[in-house]
Amino acid sequence: MSSRVGVAIVGASGYAARELFRILLNHPGVAITAATSRQDEAPRVDALHPSLARRIDLVCEPFDADRIAGKADFALLALPHTASMAAVPPLRERGVKVIDLSADYRLADAQVYADWYGHAHTDARGLDEAVYGLPELFRPRIPGASLIANPGCYSSTSILALAPLIAEDLIERSGIIVDAKSGVSGGGRAPKPSFHFPECNENFSAYGVGRHRHTPEIDQVLTAVAGGKGDPVETIFTPHLVPMDRGILATVYAQPKRTAVEHDLIELYRSFYASSPFVRVVSHLPATKDSSFTNFCDITVRVVRGKILVLACLDNLVKGAAGVAVQNLNLMLGHPEETALL
Template identity: 50%
Template structure:
């Protein structure tokens, strides 16, 4: 049995990870921490888990986590995560970090977009990025994995194979993405309360969203070519899901059928990426670890559409998939409804 700890168990990614891990045949959740720990159980914090797990939420030190766990899912916000992760790693415990703290390649890039110096800069650029479809071999022996961002997953999966094969131009890529409100996390914010989100549809963080450099950085890491990307996120009045519409110019002579065939070939053996004839819908992937991708063309543009559940394939499902690879488990364990 793989002994798993959950650090920061009060948020959406934590509850989704717990639900997935409870379905896993070879996992035991042995620790859950929160700054709100008061001796109550996880099911008091998340009533939907009533009768499924009675683990007490504790305020554990990194050493205690290392002694108790084989692997920790760290579900803390960026900047709060790295100091704890770096300590946990010193106690012979593996970590899958669901924050943004280890995703980018350089301390300079992190400081530019997150506004503070990185507390553990030596691991930037050395930590595998947790998209198994692109970096599976790096994950097998990893002690630390940087779990991907939700928006970047929806953009990187369609773009990376096409850029690698030289089928689209890299100088003018537009990523237009829509997400449900859970993408902003569980902490209360005025812009995410019901009366603000309901019956409205809005863009936000235009030109400043931190997932833009992540898309560029990771595609560059995989392909050796950093694309120029314009990324605009939007908030949709729904609980969960991401739909990304990506516009790219094909290189000379390339057709939509060639683009489609490239994606079909690249993802042919991947259990959680589906290249579809139908247009992807968020409801088709809700609650699953799938990313659905479809290809269209219009007026000299290739249009890529992708849909995923931001809390599963965009967060906790990817983390469980990474854990399965790290421990030689069947990759689908815990991830089929």
């Protein structure tokens, strides 16, 4: 155990945190040495997550940067938006490397963050130094980083679906439609009226139309994929709530700049993601159960009436949150990217 790297899970009560525990308990190079909870009492981890009974013997404690730094080299933050930016600076000042699962460090521009999240950003240094943690696109930058901004779940699905087309300048950069559906766990564990069983069961609804916070994240990253050349990418992103526990399916519609050939596009995607172990470019139409409880993102491409359609799906709690966090951790530790994720 002494040869393992100590990892703290900050914000241990949520669904993403449960996935982090589940994955890291199988990691040969990591020991979970601390967990924090903002609850008044200090619950045991297996009381918060009964599925972990007899797998972990750890009591949550209130957040204390000194205490975490004494126990862990890495901290994985599963805190709500705006809460992470208060925890990140004291951890980094004490030499703890951070992977943040919230949105607090995903947007490079502090004003854009304030506009979309309604809260001024208080950690300019962290915002400037954070690396966007989508390994399929930014793998070389991750190993040397001390702060990783874990991608959003909808964002990962949408960005991975579009990146090859944007990188090769094959589609128009405006008018891209991302029609995405997510399971209820995407809204987190805290009770909300719209997630109450009688409200969401046997119901299907859109939300955040034209104002969902993942929109600027998707546009920012895809514009970076374009190399900063030409017009910025602008997507029309519409999320929907589906009455299932987990999973995301996105159908993306784009206007090609020249005649598109379906076979050639699929080969392009296979080549683009050839070194990405968790992107599966498939010939069939992917479904959420195909990737459920895995760290895979399944993608396929179709050409319909001259338009390019990309279909992508992943598990919002794994590849959309905890799984990609462990991918980033593996890269930072020098472990094979797939460690504990297969």
